[in-house]
Structures are given as C-alpha cells and as structure tokens.
Amino acid sequence: MAPGTLARAAALLSPLLLCSAFLDLRGPSEIEGVWKGSVTLPCAYVPVQDFVQQTLTWTVIHDQSLGTVFRRDGSGDHVLLSKYRDRVSVPKDTPGNVSLHILNLEMGDRGTYTCQVTWTASNNSLTVKEITMKVEVVRAAVTKPVIVPGERGLTVPAGARASLRCVASGSPPISYRWFRSSPGGKAQLLGHQAELAWASAQPSDSGTYHCEARGRAGAAQHSDAVQLTVTEENQTELVFTGTSVISWTPQVSTDITDLPAAAVTPDSGVGHPGKNYTTQSVPSARLPLHLVILIAVGCGAVVFLLIFLIICIRKPKDAQVYEVKYHNSRAAASSGQECTGHYEEPICFTENNYVMEPIENKRSEEIN
Numbered sequence: 001m002a003p004g005t006l007a008r009a010a011a012l013l014s015p016l017l018l019c020s021a022f023l024d025l026r027g028p029s030e031i032e033g034v035w036k037g038s039v040t041l042p043c044a045y046v047p048v049q050d051f052v053q054q055t056l057t058w059t060v061i062h063d064q065s066l067g068t069v070f071r072r073d074g075s076g077d078h079v080l081l082s083k084y085r086d087r088v089s090v091p092k093d094t095p096g097n098v099s100l101h102i103l104n105l106e107m108g109d110r111g112t113y114t115c116q117v118t119w120t121a122s123n124n125s126l127t128v129k130e131i132t133m134k135v136e137v138v139r140a141a142v143t144k145p146v147i148v149p150g151e152r153g154l155t156v157p158a159g160a161r162a163s164l165r166c167v168a169s170g171s172p173p174i175s176y177r178w179f180r181s182s183p184g185g186k187a188q189l190l191g192h193q194a195e196l197a198w199a200s201a202q203p204s205d206s207g208t209y210h211c212e213a214r215g216r217a218g219a220a221q222h223s224d225a226v227q228l229t230v231t232e233e234n235q236t237e238l239v240f241t242g243t244s245v246i247s248w249t250p251q252v253s254t255d256i257t258d259l260p261a262a263a264v265t266p267d268s269g270v271g272h273p274g275k276n277y278t279t280q281s282v283p284s285a286r287l288p289l290h291l292v293i294l295i296a297v298g299c300g301a302v303v304f305l306l307i308f309l310i311i312c313i314r315k316p317k318d319a320q321v322y323e324v325k326y327h328n329s330r331a332a333a334s335s336g337q338e339c340t341g342h343y344e345e346p347i348c349f350t351e352n353n354y355v356m357e358p359i360e361n362k363r364s365e366e367i368n
Contacts, residue, residue, distance in 0.1 A: 023048055023119060025131045033105045034140040035217070036172040041100040041133060043115035050122040056090065058100045062111035069113070070100060083108070110137045141218025142170035145211050147226050155229045156201050162230070163197040166211035166223060174215050181208040181225065201230045 025045050033039030041058075056072040060081075068080045070088055079085045087103045098117060102109060116130035150156075150163035166176045176194045179187035187210075190196060198205055206229050214220040287295075 023051060023117075023127060023129060025115060025117060025129045027099075027115060027131045027133055029133055031133055031135045033102070033109070033135060033137050034171050035105055035107060035137050037105055037140075038101070038103045039105055039135070041102070041113055041115070041135065043098050043100065043117075043131060045096050045098075045117065045129070047095045048119075051119040051127065053098075054118040054120045054126065055116075056098050056118075057114075057116045058088075058090075059114045059116070060111045061114075062108065072098075105137055107137050110135055139217035140169075140171045140215070142168050142174055142213045142215035142221050144168070144221045145176070145213040145223040147209070147211060147223050149226070149228075150197075154226060155231065157231050158202055159200050161197070161199055162201040162205070162228065163195055164209055164211075164226070164228065165195045166213060167194075168213035168215075168221065170213075170215040171217050172215070174213055177212040177214075179210055179212070181210075203230045203232060206230045 023045055025043055027042045027044070031039060031041055054073070056070075057068060058070040059066060059068050069084050070090060071078045071080060072090060077090065079088060083106075084102070089101050091097045091099065091101075098115060100113070100115070112132055112134050114130055114132045116128065119127045121127065145166045145168035148165045148167055150161065150165075152160060152162060156162045164178075166178070168174055168176075175192065177192055178190040178196045180190055182188050190209075196209065196211075208225050208227050210225040211223045212220050213223075
C-alpha cells in the first residue's frame, strides 16, 4: 500500500479513535431506590473538542414494554411518559453529566433504564453510545429516631422558647408521636407532629420525653428518652462543696419580694466548710442621678439651717450683767426704800426708756 494511502487512512481513523477513547458513558449496572424517596441514575462522559452532543434519550423497559422517559435535543427537554412528568430532570449546566434524577419514586418505576447519547463530529459524522442499568424500588423501614433539641438545648430558663425535634429516615411518609413519661410509668401522648415546641416554657414542662417514628414499611421505632429542664425564672443558684464551685446558673435581675425565703436545716451546714449549701443573691438597687442630687441638696439645706439656728440661739460669751435702779417717788415716800433689780444684756439690742451702765464702773442712774 502506498504511503499516501496510509496517511489518508490514519487521518480518517484518528477522530474515531479519539472518540472511542474519550466519549465513553459511565454508570452503574444496578441502582436501588427507596419508595417515595428520590434517586439519581448516573450517566456521564468526558467532553471532547470538535464533538458536540446532539441528542440525549432515556428509555425504560418495564413489564416488557418500552417507553421513552426523557429526550433532549435542539428544541429543548421533553418528558414523553405522563407518569414521569414533574418528577424527572437532567442537569443543564454541567457538560458531560446527563444523569436522570427521579423524584417521589413509585413501585412502578422499577425496570431497565437506558441512557443514549449522540454526538456530531466536525466532519458531520455521528457517534452514538449507550449504557443500561437495572433499577429496583424497595420499601425502606423507618430507622430509630433521634431527638434534636432547640438552640437553647435541654436546659432552658422559664419563659424562653424550647423545642424538641424527632428525626428519622425511611420510606416516606413517616408519622411521629410524642410522649411524656409520668410518675406511674405510663407514657402520656402529647402530639402527632415531628416537632414538639413551647413558646414560653414553664417549670411544669420539665420532664422526660421520647418520640415514636412509623413508616409504611416495618415496625414503629422509639427514640431514647431525654430530660428537659426548665429553670425557675429570675433565680441564681450557687452550689458549693467546701470551697469549690460546682455549678452556676445565670440570673436575670428581679424584685427582692420575688425571692423565696431561705430555709436553714441541720443538714444544710450553712456557714460551715465542707458542707453543701445554697445561697441566693439579692440584686442591688441604684437610684437615678437626679434623685441623688436632690437628696444631697436637701441634706445640705438641713445642715445649713441647723447651723444658723445654733448661732442665733447661742448665748454670747461677752454678755454683761447690769444692775438697774429706778426710783418711784410715791413708793419711796411711803416706804423710804429704793427698788433695785438685775438686768442681763440681751442678744439683740432693743430700744427702751432705761439707761444702763456696767455696775463695775459706776452706779446706776436714777430714772426720772
């Protein structure tokens, strides 16, 4: 064979060899889906330059009948079997990924599915590849549920929101029931929803809770019990053993009248090291600034008034005593005696008809 003929044959076969090497569809041979769940039938290839995907077709053989489930071409996506409408889709934004996604899986969806892709090469030649896989639909029994507490956990303060959510997997639909343990041992039915919630939890809501999950397949499953604790509102508690702090519960400010009276028992050992005891803190009250200023001004005014009264009432140290003599002509004529009296100088000077002089210097003048 001439060398030119070999070169032309190699040129013609090279795209086919390249296509065979890279345009291979990959996917499993068997898929198991859960009834009422969702499933993805994998089908993918590695995109190759100069090869453009022309068509994509998903077909199914069920009870010896063949039908086209999905088709993608230049005009768009098409669901050709009515029972698959609004339940199947194929990714658009991932080149090479042509997997079929099925929602709300039914028992009649079991069968053999075929993924077929057609490419167009740059020389207008067509390449077709396909893979098949068997799909089984099973009823999955519900799993043992798990209780998930809310964001505050299993210990919440009174008045706060609390919640417990029951989570289980299996063939939907899954129904739930909530129970609360009672002292007699019999569980109390609380509700049939997946989440148990309290808008404003109270101490009476504290207790042991568990949930039950039941599916269409298998027996009902019960969760482990959890203890929900609702602490007293506005209460702070410190528990000591010797000198070590055991636990601390944050407090919200409260009125002192709301605090319970402390009870002292012989076993409490209050004030003795090595004994366990409980103390409750009393919140401190703060007066407004304007009230403090008003009280200070009032106190200052009272002090100033007291000082003023003390100064005015106090007797001067330098007060002098005067002797006052006065003469009554008629009385003198009858008795022949003069009247003499003592006079003490007042604090405040007032006018009168007397003329006074200290007795140390001279005798009192007679007043006419």
